[in-house]
Amino acid sequence: MPPRTRKNANDRQRKVKVVTEQHVIDKPSPVAEFPMREWSLKLHLLDEEGNERPADVFTKVVYNLHPTFENPTQTFTKPPFLCSNEGWGEFEISIDCYTTEKTKLASIIHDLNFLQEKYEATHTVTFKNPSQALQERLRETGPLPNDDDRQKKKTVASKKGGQKYDYEKIAEALEKLDEEDLLRVIQLINENKGPDTYIRSDVEGKFLAARCFILSAPGNVFGVVDV
DSSP: OOOOOOOOTTOEEEEEEEEEEEEEOSSOOSSTTSOOEEEEEEEEEEOTTSOEEOOTTOSEEEEEOOTTSSSOEEEEOSTTOOEEEEESOOEEEEEEEESSSSOBOOOEEEEEOOSSSEEEEEEEEEEOSOOHHHHHHHHTTSOOTTHHHHHHHHHHHHHHHTOOOOHHHHHHHHHTSOHHHHHHHHHHHHHHOOTTEEEEEEEETTEEEEEEEEEEETTEEEEEEEO
16 A cells, blocks of 8 residues: 655645647648647636636746657746647646746646547646745635634734723822832833823923823823823
C-alpha cells in the first residue's frame, strides 16, 4: 500500500477548468490521414458554486507542448492564459501554474484530443502555504478552511474594542486623589495617551495647572479634572 500523503493544514485547494477548442483548417498536413487543426487552451478558476472566475491568482502559466513543436514551451501572463497552436496530432500537455515568479503548483496533465470541437476538463490544484495576499485572492472564489476561526477572533476583538467604561465614575475618582497622585495619573495618561485622550497643562508661576479631559469619543467630554 502506498504511503498516505499528509495534508498540510495551511494548504488550500481550488478547481481549475481547462477549456479546449479545436477545428480543422485548410492547410496541408504532413500525415495524409490526419488533417491540420487549429486548437486552443484557456484556464478558468471555479468558485464554490462552480462558476467560472478569472484565474488571476496565477502570475503566469506555462504550457509544455510536444517536443516536435518549434516552440514547445509557451508562457502566458494574463488570464485566461490563452494558448493557440496548429498541428495534426493528439498528445498530453503539462501545464504549470505559478503564483510567484518561482513558485508553481503541481503540474496539470491535460489530454489534447480531437474527439470534440470543444470540451472541458476540471482539475483540483493545491496551494501550499499560500501568503496572506494570495489567501485574500482565493477568498474571492470561496471561504477558506480557517475562516470560521478567523471570524471568531474578529468577533472577540470587536467585543473587547466595544467595551464600555463609566467615565463619570472615573472622573469622580480622580477628583478624590491628592495632588501628588493626580499628577502621577496625568503623567501616566501622557505616556500612554491615544487619539481619544486630551490633556492641557499650564504653568502659572510655581504651580502646575492641568486639566484632564476624559473622552469616550472625539468631542464627547465625560469628565474634567482640574489640578
